Amino acid sequence: MRASGTRTLLLAAFAFAAAPAAAQTSQFEKYQKMVGEDSPAELFVLVGADLWRKKQGPKKASLEKCDLGKGPGVVKGAYAALPRYFKDSNQVMDAESRILYCMETLQGRSRKDALKRPFGNADKPSEMEYLDAFVASQSDGYKMTPGMSHPQEKRAYELGKALFFARTGLYDFSCASCHGEAGKRIRMSDLPVLSEPGPARAAMSTWPAYRVSNSQMKTMQWRINNCYRQMRTPEPDWGSEVVNSMITYLTVNAKGATYAGPGTKR
Amino acid sequence: MMTTKWMLGAGLAALVLSPAAVAEPSYDEVQQIIKRDFHAKGQAKMSRLDQDVVQRVCTQSHDKPPADLAKAIEADQLAAIPVPSGSLMGNWKEGAKTAWSGRGMQWNENPKKPSGGGCYNCHEISAQRTSFGTIGPSLKAFGKKRGSGLDAQRYVYTKIYNAKAYTLCSNMPRFGTTGTLTEQQIKDLVAYVLSPESPNNK
Numbered sequence: 001m002r003a004s005g006t007r008t009l010l011l012a013a014f015a016f017a018a019a020p021a022a023a024q025t026s027q028f029e030k031y032q033k034m035v036g037e038d039s040p041a042e043l044f045v046l047v048g049a050d051l052w053r054k055k056q057g058p059k060k061a062s063l064e065k066c067d068l069g070k071g072p073g074v075v076k077g078a079y080a081a082l083p084r085y086f087k088d089s090n091q092v093m094d095a096e097s098r099i100l101y102c103m104e105t106l107q108g109r110s111r112k113d114a115l116k117r118p119f120g121n122a123d124k125p126s127e128m129e130y131l132d133a134f135v136a137s138q139s140d141g142y143k144m145t146p147g148m149s150h151p152q153e154k155r156a157y158e159l160g161k162a163l164f165f166a167r168t169g170l171y172d173f174s175c176a177s178c179h180g181e182a183g184k185r186i187r188m189s190d191l192p193v194l195s196e197p198g199p200a201r202a203a204m205s206t207w208p209a210y211r212v213s214n215s216q217m218k219t220m221q222w223r224i225n226n227c228y229r230q231m232r233t234p235e236p237d238w239g240s241e242v243v244n245s246m247i248t249y250l251t252v253n254a255k256g257a258t259y260a261g262p263g264t265k266r
Numbered sequence: 267m268m269t270t271k272w273m274l275g276a277g278l279a280a281l282v283l284s285p286a287a288v289a290e291p292s293y294d295e296v297q298q299i300i301k302r303d304f305h306a307k308g309q310a311k312m313s314r315l316d317q318d319v320v321q322r323v324c325t326q327s328h329d330k331p332p333a334d335l336a337k338a339i340e341a342d343q344l345a346a347i348p349v350p351s352g353s354l355m356g357n358w359k360e361g362a363k364t365a366w367s368g369r370g371m372q373w374n375e376n377p378k379k380p381s382g383g384g385c386y387n388c389h390e391i392s393a394q395r396t397s398f399g400t401i402g403p404s405l406k407a408f409g410k411k412r413g414s415g416l417d418a419q420r421y422v423y424t425k426i427y428n429a430k431a432y433t434l435c436s437n438m439p440r441f442g443t444t445g446t447l448t449e450q451q452i453k454d455l456v457a458y459v460l461s462p463e464s465p466n467n468k
Contacts (some may be wrong), residue, residue: 003403086393090421155291162296165328170371170446171315171439172430176329178401178437186387228304232439233314235307265425 041133041210041262044125044217048134051127057107066102068095068135079139080259083156083248084147092147092156094247096221097239099131118238119222122215129217132208136261144205144259146251153248156241157208160249163242164195169233175246194250204254206263213266220247277301293326302445303410311375320430327434330427336434347424354419354456361458362465364451365391371446381446383455388438391459392466398420409460409467421454 052063052075068078069086083094089101096118103114120126147153164175178186179194192199208219218226224243228236236243291299297317306312319339323331329337363382370381385391390404412418424431427442441447446456458464 158290159296159299162291164302164324166296166300167317167325168315170302170310170444172321172324173437173439174325176327180329181401184399184401186398186401188399191401229372229374232310234304234310234312235373237303237305240303241299 024189030254031127033172039210039215039262039264040215041137041208041264044133044210045137046235048130048132048137051130052134057103057109059106059108061106061108063099063102063106063131065106066099068098068102075135075138077142079261080142080144081139082146083153083244083251085150085152090152091241092150092152092244094239094244094251095135095218096128096219097244099128099135100239115238119219119225120235125217129219129223132219133217133262136208136259139259140261142209142259144201144251144255146248146255148252148255154187155187156245156248157252159241160245160247160252161195163246164249169228169231171232173231175227195253197253197256200250200253201257204251205257205259206261206265208261209263209265211265217262218265268416273303293322302404308373309371309375309377320373320434324435327435331434338436340431343428343434343440343443344424347427347431348373348455349420349424349427354423354453355414356450356453356457358454358461358464358466360451361456362392364447364455365458371444379446380451383441383447383451385455391462393468394465405459405466407467409464410460412460414460414462417461418460419456422459423452426452426455 008187036075055062065072066075066167067073067088068075069081069084069098070076070078082098083092085092086098091097093101100114103109104111117126118128120129148157164179167174167177174180175194178184178191182193184191192203194200194203207223208217210216211218221238221243224246225236225238289369301312301315304312304315317325320343323339324333364380365383365385367382368384368387369375369379370384371377385392385405386398388399388401390398390400390406393406408422409418412421426447429436429438430440439446442449442452458466461467
């Protein structure tokens with residue numbers, strides 16, 4: 001990341017704070033465009049690329065031979081074709097679940113070890129956040145084509161859809177409580193109707209994303225986890241069928257979008 | 267362990283689904299999968315995933331419940347609210363703090379500190395504040411429009427205590443029923459919404 005990028009970011013942040021509330025949405029869109037080409041996300045991509053090639057774990061192996069769905073070692077375009085069904089694990093996997101699978105199988109790391117810290121913080125990002133950013137960056141410009149033909153892929157979509165409308169948690173929310181009606185806002189943030197192709201495409205083509213409000217790279221596993229936290233439920237298991245089916249449902253709704261991540265978000 | 271849990275679920279699905287068609291998962295199956303794939307964390311216990319009749323009916327009807335059923339459950343919800351006798355007008359200044367705090371009840375939060383109502387997340391409230399959501403209706407000048415007498419107080423109190431007593435599949439949480447807000451906090455919110463002295467009605 002160049003120094004000018006940081007400066008732009010700071011300037012934008014000040015402009016942002018001073019702007020009248022009603023104008024904040026469009027201000028943020030302008031800002032998003034401005035930093036889009038020069039985002040802190042780039043830093044995560046670079047570190048992630050190094051981690052991808054780093055020999056780690058009991059097998060002292062890198063992740064370079066990881067099969068993300070396009071064959072061993074192919075990273076180009078892989079993120080845009082996920083989630084999908086994998087025969088070897090007999091599961092529908094999103095990018096992060098598949099990266100974890102490769103850590104286990106190629107590097108010989110235990111699931112527990114590899115998942116010790118799936119979500120980082122501003123001071124110390126997680127290994128997964130770097131890796132996911134790198135893998136995602138290699139799909140920039142690709143059409144999003146999540147798996148939709150295998151029975152388990154169809155099942156994941158249907159389960160994700162059911163979950164989207166399921167009222168749960170202490171506050172009785174479903175995903176649709178906030179993301180079900182057009183033109184609504186929570187605080188000053190526009191809420192995309194994620195069951196509709198248009199808003200789903202805009203949202204899903206830019207995750208993972210550098211979130212300015214957290215100063216962190218955030219992934220889809222985190223996004224779903226954090227929605228449930230705000231819904232006041234217990235915590236969903238990382239990489240579980242619930243989370244992966246939610247990601248599948250949202251990504252299938254966004255199919256056909258041109259992938260443009262990792263993005264920069266509020 | 268996760269894999270075992272998952273395989274159990276997949277096996278269960280195989281029993282429920284015919285081999286050829288991938289049907290929508292049944293209501294019971296979805297509920298079982300939810301309970302399998304979450305874990306208790308901090309104050310967020312697993313019992314929060316047990317659907318009561320309100321959550322079940324709204325889930326099964328995609329928030330469009332049959333009118334008769336909705337009416338009956340709404341009446342039950344209303345009857346279960348313990349409404350204190352006398353004035354429900356608390357302190358609007360305290361109410362403002364509760365209305366503009368979104369903290370509380372999340373797995374990463376300290377349960378000993380009081381929760382907010384997070385009203386501003388969804389409602390326009392008070393002319394002085396500009397960062398608010400639009401999921402719920404504007405409450406600006408609500409007291410001016412509706413008065414601040416006992417009937418209005420009782421309405422606002424019970425609505426905050428349990429919004430489902432009025433609209434079964436409302437998006438609004440049940441702040442009293444769930445123990446998120448105390449009786450005093452809800453009275454303070456009543457004052458913030460209704461009182462002529464509150465900035466919401468200035």
